[in-house]
Amino acid sequence: MPRIANPYRPGFNQAPASLAGRDAVLAAVREALDVAALDARTPRPLVLAGGRGVGKTVLLGETAAIAADTLSWLTVPVEVRPGRPFTPQLVERLHTARHLYDQAPAGGKLMVSGAKVRATVLGVGGELDIVRREPGPGPAVPLEAALAEACEAAQRRGAGLVVTLDELQLAGRHELADFAATLQQHVGDDWPLVVVLAGLPNIRDSHRGVTYLERSEWHVLGLLDRAASVEALTVPAAAAGRPMSAPAAAALAEASGGYPDAIQVMGHHAWRASHGAARIDVSHVPGAIEAAEQDLAAGLYASRWEDASPREREYLAALAWLLADEEVVGGGAVARRLGKDTRKVSYLRDRLLRKGTVFAQGGGLRFAVPGMAGWIRSHVGR
Numbered sequence: 001m002p003r004i005a006n007p008y009r010p011g012f013n014q015a016p017a018s019l020a021g022r023d024a025v026l027a028a029v030r031e032a033l034d035v036a037a038l039d040a041r042t043p044r045p046l047v048l049a050g051g052r053g054v055g056k057t058v059l060l061g062e063t064a065a066i067a068a069d070t071l072s073w074l075t076v077p078v079e080v081r082p083g084r085p086f087t088p089q090l091v092e093r094l095h096t097a098r099h100l101y102d103q104a105p106a107g108g109k110l111m112v113s114g115a116k117v118r119a120t121v122l123g124v125g126g127e128l129d130i131v132r133r134e135p136g137p138g139p140a141v142p143l144e145a146a147l148a149e150a151c152e153a154a155q156r157r158g159a160g161l162v163v164t165l166d167e168l169q170l171a172g173r174h175e176l177a178d179f180a181a182t183l184q185q186h187v188g189d190d191w192p193l194v195v196v197l198a199g200l201p202n203i204r205d206s207h208r209g210v211t212y213l214e215r216s217e218w219h220v221l222g223l224l225d226r227a228a229s230v231e232a233l234t235v236p237a238a239a240a241g242r243p244m245s246a247p248a249a250a251a252l253a254e255a256s257g258g259y260p261d262a263i264q265v266m267g268h269h270a271w272r273a274s275h276g277a278a279r280i281d282v283s284h285v286p287g288a289i290e291a292a293e294q295d296l297a298a299g300l301y302a303s304r305w306e307d308a309s310p311r312e313r314e315y316l317a318a319l320a321w322l323l324a325d326e327e328v329v330g331g332g333a334v335a336r337r338l339g340k341d342t343r344k345v346s347y348l349r350d351r352l353l354r355k356g357t358v359f360a361q362g363g364g365l366r367f368a369v370p371g372m373a374g375w376i377r378s379h380v381g382r
């Protein structure tokens with residue numbers, strides 16, 4: 001039997017074969033593009049807020065793909081890096097976008113896909129290489145000018161522009177406020193500009209008072225529900241020609257806890273465990289979960305644990321031990337186990353929720369991936 005490439009995409013920034021359970025966000029993206037493209041207005045910016053691994057970055061990528069496929073619009077993607085301003089890169093990329101639009105033949109259209117841009121005039125295409133170096137805009141070009149030039153170049157082609165800004169929580173307050181003020185100022189110009197921002201849920205507090213963000217359309221991304229988890233597990237397998245049985249998908253979905261990152265890890269190992277078989281069925285599940293848990297322990301669980309402060313670790317350990325006996329464990333129970341007043345430790349719960357290490361669900365708290373509770377119990381005594 002020929003070996004088929006594994007259709008699952010574990011790891012950050014890896015676009016899944018099936019982007020499940022995000023219809024509301026994708027509808028909002030399409031609507032924003034419609035407002036810009038059809039109504040010729042600048043739509044409200046979208047903010048995608050959620051813990052690590054819920055799928056923010058892949059949604060930004062999907063936004064770019066939709067803009068390219070449906071409108072042939074370019075996307076300027078920027079990822080904020082720790083301790084570094086993002087504006088220079090944004091300006092540089094706006095400059096590139098402007099040149100790409102200007103290079104498109106008059107009356108022609110840009111066909112955007114991957115790193116290549118095809119410019120077509122009445123179906124006759126020429127390739128423009130996106131990596132072709134344009135002379136840089138120079139350090140002095142302010143964001144406002146770069147944005148205006150890019151939007152105007154797009155408009156000359158009957159097109160528009162998408163700007164995505166990822167890891168927004170790393171942006172400096174002042175820099176973000178400047179960025180926001182620039183965009184805000186030009187809302188009345190009706191630029192065909194769609195801005196999508198993504199970051200951890202704490203951006204709401206850390207950037208409080210930035211009106212631009214407050215008037216944005218917020219989408220808080222959480223765990224996938226059971227149906228979406230099953231879809232994310234079964235669709236890639238079926239498309240790759242080795243379908244997954246419903247009981248197998250249910251068991252893997254359960255083990256993943258609906259955490260998108262873990263869904264891909266589970267699917268990846270189920271695929272590996274079923275090499276040579278025509279289907280993925282329940283016989284492959286125990287081995288797949290075991291291998292996936294090992295992966296998650298070495299990666300996700302360990303990094304979340306290392307990222308936690310000593311007090312947060314106490315909180316996590318208390319929650320993990322309570323979950324050994326109880327299905328639903330609330331913040332009050334954790335506080336009692338720690339021998340503290342609930343209000344005194346609620347800041348720890350909030351911090352862990354904001355990081356996406358724990359999630360609130362069904363009146364209780366749970367780990368992003370259920371297996372993390374057992375992992376903590378095997379490391380920290382009762």
Ligand SMILES: Nc1ncnc2c1ncn2[C@@H]1O[C@H](COP(=O)(O)OP(=O)(O)O)[C@@H](O)[C@H]1O
Binds near residue numbers: 013
């Ligand atoms: N809706 C989804 N359905 C299935 N898998 C998803 C979904 N969203 C994200 N994933 C997977 O989850 C992982 C993390 O996605 P990523 O976009 O990097 O998360 P974030 O940017 O929020 O940290 C990737 O492996 C990706 O393929």
Ligand SMILES: [Mg+2]
Binds near residue numbers: 012058
């Ligand atoms: Mg990301």
